[in-house]
Amino acid sequence: MNASTTERWDEFMEGIWRQNPLFVMVLGLCPALAVTVSAVNALSMGLATTFVLTCSCVLVSLLRKLIPKEVRIATYIVIIATFVTVVDYLIQAISLALYDALGAFIQLIVVNCIILGRAEAHASKNPLLPTLINALGMSAGFTLGLFALGAVREILGAGTFFGIALFGADFQPWVVMVLPPGGFFVLGAWLLIFAAIARRKNARPLSSPAQGVR
Amino acid sequence: MHESAAQIFINAFLANNFVLAMFLGLCPFIGVSGKLETAVPMGVASTFVMLVASLCAFGINILLAHLGLEFLRLIAYIVIIASTVQLVEMVLKKYSPGLFRALGIYLPLITTNCAVLGVALFQTAREYDFVQSITFAVGAGAGFTLALVLMASVRERLTLSDVPAVAQGTALSLMLAGILSLAFMGFAGLGG
Numbered sequence: 001m002n003a004s005t006t007e008r009w010d011e012f013m014e015g016i017w018r019q020n021p022l023f024v025m026v027l028g029l030c031p032a033l034a035v036t037v038s039a040v041n042a043l044s045m046g047l048a049t050t051f052v053l054t055c056s057c058v059l060v061s062l063l064r065k066l067i068p069k070e071v072r073i074a075t076y077i078v079i080i081a082t083f084v085t086v087v088d089y090l091i092q093a094i095s096l097a098l099y100d101a102l103g104a105f106i107q108l109i110v111v112n113c114i115i116l117g118r119a120e121a122h123a124s125k126n127p128l129l130p131t132l133i134n135a136l137g138m139s140a141g142f143t144l145g146l147f148a149l150g151a152v153r154e155i156l157g158a159g160t161f162f163g164i165a166l167f168g169a170d171f172q173p174w175v176v177m178v179l180p181p182g183g184f185f186v187l188g189a190w191l192l193i194f195a196a197i198a199r200r201k202n203a204r205p206l207s208s209p210a211q212g213v214r
Numbered sequence: 215m216h217e218s219a220a221q222i223f224i225n226a227f228l229a230n231n232f233v234l235a236m237f238l239g240l241c242p243f244i245g246v247s248g249k250l251e252t253a254v255p256m257g258v259a260s261t262f263v264m265l266v267a268s269l270c271a272f273g274i275n276i277l278l279a280h281l282g283l284e285f286l287r288l289i290a291y292i293v294i295i296a297s298t299v300q301l302v303e304m305v306l307k308k309y310s311p312g313l314f315r316a317l318g319i320y321l322p323l324i325t326t327n328c329a330v331l332g333v334a335l336f337q338t339a340r341e342y343d344f345v346q347s348i349t350f351a352v353g354a355g356a357g358f359t360l361a362l363v364l365m366a367s368v369r370e371r372l373t374l375s376d377v378p379a380v381a382q383g384t385a386l387s388l389m390l391a392g393i394l395s396l397a398f399m400g401f402a403g404l405g406g
Contacts (some may be wrong), residue, residue: 026384029244030328034237071369074296077325089285104335107288111326113241181236181399183390191385199380 008133015137021114022145023194028114032146033183039162042150044098048106048145053115053142057123064124076119077110084110095110098142114142131180145190152186153177154210219349222323226353233361234395239329243362244387252316253366253389254359259306259317261355263298263324264333268351270294271334272344286309291334292325299325329358364394372374 021027031049036042056079060067067075088106092099109115123131149187154160155158158175159167176182217225232238239260246256274290303321306314314321324330333354337347367392377386 003328026244027241029240030237033240073322074293077292077296078289079260081292085285085288087345088288104332104339107335108238108328108331110288110292111328113323113326116326177398179399180237181392181395184388184395188385188392190389191388192381195380195383195385 010128010214011133012137012140015112015134015141016137016144017141019138019140020141020145022142022149023190025114026191028112028115028142029187030108031105031112033115033151033180033187035102036150036153036183037157037178038154038160039147039150040144041098041101043143044091045105046146047140048087048102049109049112049115049142050139051087051108052080052112052135053118053139054132054135055083056080056115057118057131058128060119060123061126061128061131067124072124073120075115075135076124078117080119081110146162148190149186150181152190153182158187188206217346219345222346222352223356224348224404226350227357227360228398228401230334231357231398231401233358234391234398236332238332239327242323242327243358243359243365243391244384245323246317246320247362247365247387248364248369250370252364253311253362256317256320257355257359257362259302260322260327260330260358261352263295263327264301264330264351264355264358265348266298266301267291268333268337269328270298271337272347273386275338288404291331295330295334296325304393311350329354329398361394366390368394370395 011074011139019025022029022032028049031045035045056076059079060076063075084107087109091102091106106108118135126134151161155166157175157179159165159171159173164172174182177186216235230306233243235238242256242260247253271291271294274294274334275287278290302324303314306317306321307378333351337350342350365387369387372386372390381389381394
């Protein structure tokens, strides 16, 4: 049975919207809050995670019939750790400034629950193509989420966006936003917005039943 | 690095609290902090894993540096942590089945607790010696437990209060964590 393009698109969008790893499943919080002090950092972290997530899921999917069930988690972790080591050295080679800004959090991608969760819940049961699409969707969702956090924190906390000053010289930066508490507040605010949208969506079929069919 | 043991401890415990200032170990922090009675054992179990992982990481690091295999460091660390967690799981299952059930899925998830790997990675990056590493691990574990207990106490009281429906759940926990984190910023500079 061949999945049509629409279904594949659906699978991809699943990770971006309905199952967004950051805003709906609330996974991978540590990197999400720790490195999102600026939009650039957030985007780089998102791309690094995308690389690790996609490569690991593809490999897990290809090896899924070879890996014994009893040691699967250990195997997944080692696969993930390998790709993280690759990414770690890659970032160090490309930009030392970025490497210093992200610090230990590049290596901490290993323990990002999203990656292990995807490997266990999806890649270990599905063939290559669906796995790839799902992994790409999830990564895109995570990267977008990080970017949403990083952009808000950078604009409010430093008055800049990708390093470009947005407001005049009179702007008084809201410094707490780039400090640890700001991370919690901004993510909390985003979750509030998503919860409000979800509630309105759930309430709608009652008032106008015609929209109940997706 | 000439930090004294006391400075390292205070830094990891309060001033740079692992959860509230460095964002490590947030998954269990949000997940297990609903009740005080599970928060304490979770903190103690994590501290134990941190201590063992820190000891092993110290040895492994010397070994790998000696062999010139530093690129295997991350893989070696994660394997050690996974085995330690397995050990804690077996011990708890045998001696305290009730606690084992209460912690549930969060017990094996200590493996993916960034705080544990964080301890191992930071002590390597900062080139701590043996005593410093142990102090750092204990301080980090104590800080993690403290944050977990504080959060659990606040959330226990909140179960009785009237919270708007939109804000219930994770969003509220995050806002609370933000306020706790603000409070912990007051400790800045304490570690010198």
